[in-house]
Amino acid sequence: MPRDLAGRPWDDLDFLGWRDPQSPARAYLVTELAGRPAAVALRCPDAAARHLRRNMCSICLTAPQAGVSLMVAPKAGRAGQQGNSVGTYLCSDLACSLYVRGKKDPGPGARLQESLTLQEKTARTLAAVAAFVAKVTG
Ligand SMILES: [Zn+2]
Numbered sequence: 001m002p003r004d005l006a007g008r009p010w011d012d013l014d015f016l017g018w019r020d021p022q023s024p025a026r027a028y029l030v031t032e033l034a035g036r037p038a039a040v041a042l043r044c045p046d047a048a049a050r051h052l053r054r055n056m057c058s059i060c061l062t063a064p065q066a067g068v069s070l071m072v073a074p075k076a077g078r079a080g081q082q083g084n085s086v087g088t089y090l091c092s093d094l095a096c097s098l099y100v101r102g103k104k105d106p107g108p109g110a111r112l113q114e115s116l117t118l119q120e121k122t123a124r125t126l127a128a129v130a131a132f133v134a135k136v137t138g
Contacts, residue, residue, distance in 0.1 A: 008047055012101050014125045015093030019044075027094060031129045039134050042071040042090075057087045059128045060096035065107030067092040073136045086135045100125050 002008075002018040015031035027042040034130065035132040055068040073082040091099065091106075098104035099111065100121050 006117070009098070009103070012097055012103055014097040014100070014122055015129045017090075017096070019092075027069075027090075029090075029094070029129070029133070031126075031133055033130055033133050038137060040073045040133055040136050042073050044069045044071050044092075057090050057091045057096060057099075059089065059132070060100050060125050061109050061112065062091060062096065064091050064093070064095075064099060065110060066081040066095075069133065073081050075135075076137045086132070088132050096125055096129075097122070 008016070014027055017027065020026035020028070025044050027040065027044060029042060030037060030039045030119045032038065050051045056063045057068050068089050070087055071090045071091045072085045075084045075086060090096070095104050101118060116124070
């Protein structure tokens with residue numbers, strides 16, 4: 001677990017995500033799924049190349065200057081044992097919630113102009129995280 005848990009801006013987080021400080025190719029994501037906490041361990045196979053890319057995060061639809069990484073999670077249960085995994089493009093710093101709320105600057109041109117309310121945007125972010133976690137655990 002990250003050491004700065006108490007200092008995290010909980011009110012502004014749709015999910016908790018962090019990279020393993022000892023191993024930058026690993027990241028973790030914790031969210032709530034059907035009222036229960038669900039945690040997913042992710043690998044970032046392209047960790048070395050993440051700053052070269054400027055793709056769009058599939059969770060928050062931001063293309064941050066800090067980069068987007070393809071993060072892969074082994075599927076739960078037998079499918080995972082057989083080597084099946086699920087991948088998604090995620091902000092390399094996992095700061096999706098803060099980008100959506102405008103609490104962290106993702107850099108110029110990183111976010112689309114949208115007419116959605118913040119509530120609609122955070123609902124979409126939560127739904128995207130839940131859909132990803134459901135794919136991993138389902
Ligand atoms: Zn993101």
